[in-house]
Amino acid sequence: MVKKLNPKDIRLVVLDMAGTTVADGGLVERAFEAAARHLGADPADMIGHVRATMGESKISVFRHLFGDEAKAQQANKAFEAAYAELVDGGSVEALPGARETIEELKAQGRTVVLTTGFARTTQDAILAALGWQDLVPLTLCPADAGGRGRPYPDMVLTAFLRTAAAEGVGQVAVVGDTSYDMLSGVRAGAGLVAGVLTGAHDTEALRSAGATHVLDSVAQLPGVLT
Template identity: 30%
Template sequence: MIKLVACDMAGTTIDEHGDVYVALARCVEEAGASTTPEAIQEWMGADKVEAIAALITKGGGIATPEIVQAAFLRFKELLADFYEQNPPVALDGVEDAFRELRSRGVKIALTTGFSRDVADPLLARLGWSLAGEGTTHDDGGLLDAVVCSDEVAAGRPAPHMIHRAMESTGVMDVREVLAAGDTTNDLKAARNAGVTAVGVLTGKLGLEELAGQPHDHILAGVKDIPALLE
């Protein structure tokens, strides 16, 4: 029986219009490196500092700590501007799915390659809060835990964020956890964590690309998770 569903944010539960892709590419290019859509996609879902360092190096730049930190600050500036101009919204059916799962006693966690200072304003904009913290939702909160990549030793594909979500929600058995995401790194992290790995088709990758990764299920979206668990 699944007791915890841990979902990625951008592209999985939140439609942020692909702005994270644009911001990541631009900050790397401004740091003097070249990028390709394929290289950016390879690092989607990963910790953004780790992604920026790898992309700068791959693109022929010099990834000193100072350059990487400056590029990361620029990434956050760009993303904030994009989100202000075109606010992110919840993907279709996600909030209803979360409410349905929580009504069944299933815990809901979000895991993200964003740092806490990026994730919190994004969640506040959506009106998503932790249970007991107060919210516009009638159920007293949509989420049970939020784990950011700067709070663990390594981001995806490492399993640490999923395991931290388990720790935060009191779930001890990996067989009772489902992790969902729209990128290959999401699926790799789920497999590394030993949990049920679910790919969703609400991001940039199609069925063939996600199905080529180790997984248990591929769904149209998070909205289909309640039916899957039935």
């Protein structure tokens, strides 16, 4: 008989960044637009797919949009450069209560890992802009998990293996703002998969993708786990 999860048993919390713990003021769409123009494409033809696939690895999105590996790589580099420039402009900030939530989860004895669909250089730029370089013991991007980002479970499972914080995947919580975050948590077998309404997708999309909980913001998470 499978034991029902007690939220207090969660030992590892895998948190998304943009839209979940980080507010970037629409920089993702602006950087995508810059990348599209760099390749001579019309951003208006692509923005719908970009919005629908928020949370997915950015190189995967470009592969779908351009259908050519060389063009996808060029677009991804242009995206990363544009996003880094926008980050340097001071447009990134922590969502209300995000840092406090992470610190409270740590105080509860849980391990927190931050994940993203961005490349490592972009993730590091965001962490530096927020002063979060030492906030958590591990941060992951798709390249750190073999190259596959969401909706694959690879980053969640990499966090599970590298931290050794949980005895099984049932003691893992995955939290994000997109359906791709929810799918990655479900596919990893996470015991708790929570969607937050501070980012890209609404309650219906999050529930349809497997969310066990839908929260107004990540600030509600410590209460759910206690």
